[in-house]
Amino acid sequence: MTKLKLKLKKENPALIKKGKELIGKIPVEVENIRADLIKKMTLAEIKELEIRAGKEIYQLQDFFEIKGEPAEVIEIDGDLSNFKYLGAAMNSGTIIVNGDIGMHVGSEMSGGKIEIKGDAGDWLGAEMTGGIITVNGDAGNYVGAAFRGDKLGMNRGLIYIGGNAGNFVANKMRRGEIVIKGDCGDMLGAQMIAGSVYVFGKCGKRAGAGMKRGTIITFSDLEILPTFSYNISYFPNFLNIAFKHLQHDYQIEISDQFFNSEYMRYTGDNTELGKGEILIWKKD
């Protein structure tokens, strides 16, 4: 399979230096690194692709050693923790990052796949409308959320996080699935409108605050807000189907003990519509 390989140069224009000492890194906006656009370009065009660091405009070749050929698969090596908007608004193709990445990865993307081998920053997959994002490490705050001032967050697609996630996961989420293998911070699913979030580790405080609809599934104890009502303890069959779908369609490992098991169901937030649900796995 053909691939475009990018390797971050050790010396690049984003480094802030004081004498010889590295004291910081300017944020670099790389919304132009999109698999769907790059496959249609020539190598010469790719080298001159516009990249912004702070208020200055640079070319892709100022930052990266470029190898391979224009292709639907882009592999990037290096610590990109100050790089923002990677794969934003992308609609097809694959981007693989061997390292950490900054904010807004895959925001507003509608298709394709982004694989992050390290950690990701805030607003991962914010307002995405399709496609898959997987993160092996941790993710920041506002995973699959809405941008400030917008009414709807993530709307279709899947985000998988192997590590932990920050606060405000699925804030104002509208549709789609978020799977977190580790822990997540406070305000999970705050003001959520619909969609499903699975958290296999521990959840922070105030899960589901102000949620209208949607489902939060957790596998450890949770502090429930006073605005939620306890409904029932039952064996939800739809979860078996949902788990099978995650295993089959996205190759996500799910332990057998969670199938055909008992879950406690809470609904809320009663100050809003009150049709959201929190399912907590009952450990025998």
Add this chain to the structure above:
Amino acid sequence: MTELKTFKNITCTFCGALCDNIEVKVKDNKIEELKNACAISRKKYEHALKDRTSPMINGEESTYQEVIEKAAEILKNSKNPLIYGLSSTTAEAQKNAVKLAELSGANIDSTSSVCHGPGTMAKQLVGMITATLGEIKNRSDLMVFWGANPVEAHPNHSKRYTMLSEGLFKKNRSDREVIVFDVRKTPTAKMADQFIRVEPGKDFELLMALRLIIQGKKPETEAGKVAGLELAEIEAAAEKLKNARYGSIFYGMGLTMTGAKYMNTWAAMSLIRDLNNDHQRRFVMMPMRGHGNVAGSEITMAWQTGYPFAVNFSKAYPRYNPGEYTAVDLLANKEVDAAFIIASDPAGNLPKKAAAHLKDIPTIILDPHWNFTSDFADVVIPSALKGITASGTVYRMDHVPLHLRSFLEDEWPDDAAAVAQIGELIENA
């Protein structure tokens, strides 16, 4: 000027209450006598002319023109500068700072992002029903202070606008009921009819429970308690809110900066909305703004850029994102390569990690007094004292603009002139 001259109705710019009834007697360009000033205000006026800055570059004396030119050079050569502070200067200087941010592709943020900024974010989510302090003074029969302690932070607030003020329809303290929600019994709580102690960090849970009761539903808890309070206590408080004819809630940083942060204020604003919904009563709320013109920093930024704080101009058009373009985040993530501080002391107030980066990068400070930041700043620009030696416009916490008069003379130009001059140098380069 050798004879004693009296200036009446001077506005004190220390806190967001902006008392505009200060009387000053002046002789030989010095303040001889002060009337109507509170303890904090008195100290401010006493120290105003002491400890003044002078033009400095890298710790060496310089001229005013040289420091302005050096500041323009630093901002122009920076790839991602930060302009921060703004809350203790005039609206005119704030307006010029926004223009400078646009010219230099900077991030611009005010101290609002570390105090009442979360409340502003909540306002954008749900809206805030508010009123002027005059209307509250004349009509409000129930006053609630939530996580705010005006007796110590805004000493004249209760006398001029709230508990003890003489309004048109509400004449004195006995015409008003006062409830204080706080984690400890503050001096404000001691003046109240009722003090409700909230478990620290649980304001959100309590506000949501109150909302539920106001909506006619019942909160559910296993322990029978919310935020450390029995359900019956919360129901009684909700009943008091419902029985008010004109209620007002004043909130402080005890609400905006604890627990659920901006969602706390979102819950409080939603509670106000719920209370107004059935048209049986009127409820308003207001943040207890700290710095003199911090309300003005949000207003000026909003009418200049469309956003109240945390604005980025690197693409030449304004982008807004608290958490990304806020000063603390930019500094702590080491994303800026120069900083221009206007009338603020980030080295003294911001988290250690953020302040540390400020020491590494070229820093310019524009301030009439020495502070922790000017101690290490590369460029120090002196300026006139607003409301004393410089005139201008400031916004009170209820968004009423007040004009400042100068009554003393100064050797340095004001903030607005300095910022405009730096902007012109960048624009003409």
